[in-house]
Amino acid sequence: MKRWMILAAALALGGCNNKPTGFGVDVEARTNMLSSSVRSSIVTARLLVSGDETFSKDIGNVAKAAQSGAFKFRYVPGVRSGTLTIRVDGVDGSGATVAGGTAPPINLADGKAVDAVLTLAVNGNGVACMAATDCISGNCVDGVCCDTACDGVCESCNQPGLVGQCSPAMQGTDPDNDCAAKLPPTTGEDGGVNDDGGTGGSVDGGVTGVMADPQKCAGTCNGMRACSFPDTTTSCGTPFCSAGATIGSLFCDGNGSCTESDSSCTDYVCAAGTCKDSCNSDADCQSQDFCNLNINKCVPKRDIGTACTGTDQCQSGFCVNAVCCDSVCNDQGQSCNNTGALGKCQCTGHPCPAGVSCVLFYRDSDNDTFGDAGGTIANGNAVAACVGDTPTAPFVANNKDCDDGDSQANPNQTGWFTSPSKSKGTFDYNCDGTVEKLVPEIAGGTCNFCQAQLPICGAQSTCTVANSQSTYSCSFFKGCRIGATLAFVGFPTGGVQCGNSQAAQQCGTCTQAGLTAQVSFPTTQQQCH
Ligand SMILES: [Ca+2]
Numbered sequence: 392m393k394r395w396m397i398l399a400a401a402l403a404l405g406g407c408n409n410k411p412t413g414f415g416v417d418v419e420a421r422t423n424m425l426s427s428s429v430r431s432s433i434v435t436a437r438l439l440v441s442g443d444e445t446f447s448k449d450i451g452n453v454a455k456a457a458q459s460g461a462f463k464f465r466y467v468p469g470v471r472s473g474t475l476t477i478r479v480d481g482v483d484g485s486g487a488t489v490a491g492g493t494a495p496p497i498n499l500a501d502g503k504a505v506d507a508v509l510t511l512a513v514n515g516n517g518v519a520c521m522a523a524t525d526c527i528s529g530n531c532v533d534g535v536c537c538d539t540a541c542d543g544v545c546e547s548c549n550q551p552g553l554v555g556q557c558s559p560a561m562q563g564t565d566p567d568n569d570c571a572a573k574l575p576p577t578t579g580e581d582g583g584v585n586d587d588g589g590t591g592g593s594v595d596g597g598v599t600g601v602m603a604d605p606q607k608c609a610g611t612c613n614g615m616r617a618c619s620f621p622d623t624t625t626s627c628g629t630p631f632c633s634a635g636a637t638i639g640s641l642f643c644d645g646n647g648s649c650t651e652s653d654s655s656c657t658d659y660v661c662a663a664g665t666c667k668d669s670c671n672s673d674a675d676c677q678s679q680d681f682c683n684l685n686i687n688k689c690v691p692k693r694d695i696g697t698a699c700t701g702t703d704q705c706q707s708g709f710c711v712n713a714v715c716c717d718s719v720c721n722d723q724g725q726s727c728n729n730t731g732a733l734g735k736c737q738c739t740g741h742p743c744p745a746g747v748s749c750v751l752f753y754r755d756s757d758n759d760t761f762g763d764a765g766g767t768i769a770n771g772n773a774v775a776a777c778v779g780d781t782p783t784a785p786f787v788a789n790n791k792d793c794d795d796g797d798s799q800a801n802p803n804q805t806g807w808f809t810s811p812s813k814s815k816g817t818f819d820y821n822c823d824g825t826v827e828k829l830v831p832e833i834a835g836g837t838c839n840f841c842q843a844q845l846p847i848c849g850a851q852s853t854c855t856v857a858n859s860q861s862t863y864s865c866s867f868f869k870g871c872r873i874g875a876t877l878a879f880v881g882f883p884t885g886g887v888q889c890g891n892s893q894a895a896q897q898c899g900t901c902t903q904a905g906l907t908a909q910v911s912f913p914t915t916q917q918q919c920h
Pocket residue numbers: 754755756757758759760761762763792794795
């Protein structure tokens with residue numbers, strides 16, 4: 392009752408500018424937008440309070456103020472704080488509501504006055520409107536004055552037959568776009584979809600062939616003020632290869648989003664959004680498989696000790712002696728197919744203790760202490776042994792013998808020979824890789840008296856001292872080089888084959904100063920080693 396008395400007192404001040412101070416709501420109901428006939432028909436007003444307090448009351452004797460353009464009064468709520476919505480209707484002499492308006496919600500402030508300003512309008516629910524102030528209800532929804540704010544999910548105020556009444560949107564429709572698809576972000580992470588290896592872009596941002604259509608996950612109203620979205624069996628894009636052997640599939644999540652789920656291929660890699668089912672190379676297979684080209688199928692790589700024809704077929708990555716081997720096994724003497732130890736790299740036929748390497752010993756058939764340079768385990772002229780072992784006859788530790796069928800042929804040989812070695816038929820008796828000739832072959836060579844005038848070799852045809860020894864030619868190599876053997880015999884042509892004989896020049900002495908050397912021409916056999 393106290394509330395009403397203050398209200399009435401405030402009403403009495405309606406036409407004045409003296410606003411009360413202190414806690415309360417100063418309501419100003421404007422009638423200036425009404426036609427003069429409606430304005431002049433208003434006799435009383437009806438206050439309707441909602442929100443944190445509910446209250447209604449008829450207010451008499453507002454006719455004069457309404458005609459002047461507005462009537463004002465103070466409402467003092469019972470609550471001291473909270474939010475209130477103030478509505479005021481204009482009522483004519485017969486009790487009919489002829490206009491109405493609602494102020495924007497106000498927040499109470501204890502001890503202070505707050506304003507609630509509203510404009511009365513004549514449009515009832517269901518009448519077309521442009522703004523809330525067009526409507527008595529203060530709600531302009533979906534283009535018509537509406538009985539409520541009607542701003543919930545899948546609500547509409549212009550449903551056929553229910554215009555002006557807030558009603559559930561019809562099943563299968565979405566007039567307010569409440570059930571739109573939820574689109575992935577266009578920046579940052581790919582909405583949880585790792586389709587391009589990066590952190591940017593949307594689901595289809597970067598991988599060829601990835602086609603996501605999030606709109607497929609858009610829903611519609613279910614007729615009961617809620618959305619109905621496509622379920623998780625609804626595809627929203629083409630499958631794609633998100634990694635070598637992973638397929639990314641796109642399905643709706645039942646809540647309006649398109650999400651990706653991964654599935655893995657077995658044996659094969661992913662191509663064009665599906666797992667391959669045949670192969671032409673290892674690239675078509677997962678890393679634990681290889682492509683069996685006999686059947687064009689990816690099959691698991693093999694354990695050590697299993698037959699193989701290529702390293703790609705072995706888990707270990709080593710195919711040695713036609714079995715998958717536990718190591719590269721390429722040191723001398725090693726093999727991977729030893730009896731009882733298939734797949735284990737061992738010294739062939741002669742396992743060594745852990746940490747001890749394998750070596751080969753070589754056959755010394757001619758007993759010259761040098762082993763066969765061409766000896767191998769395969770040809771029987773080498774055997775495997777462990778480092779530290781002592782070779783036993785006929786094997787030795789070296790393989791320096793270039794002819795193991797001729798004891799004269801060996802690296803220690805210094806002699807010269809006129810016939811080839813017995814077994815290999817070589818003249819390289821000292822096994823140094825080249826055939827050296829004893830008698831120099833110098834085209835145009837003659838017997839001269841050489842002078843060492845380093846670095847230029849000088850020669851003169853006559854001697855300065857009687858009985859001086861002449862030398863065959865005076866090449867840098869044969870005549871003047873300090874420490875070199877002076878050759879007194881030489882062939883004046885090149886290409887004398889080892890063992891062949893022909894006339895040579897043999898350089899003699901001079902009988903007195905100023906004379907040339909005596910020369911003879913003995914038939915000489917070329918010797919080699
Ligand atoms: Ca030998």
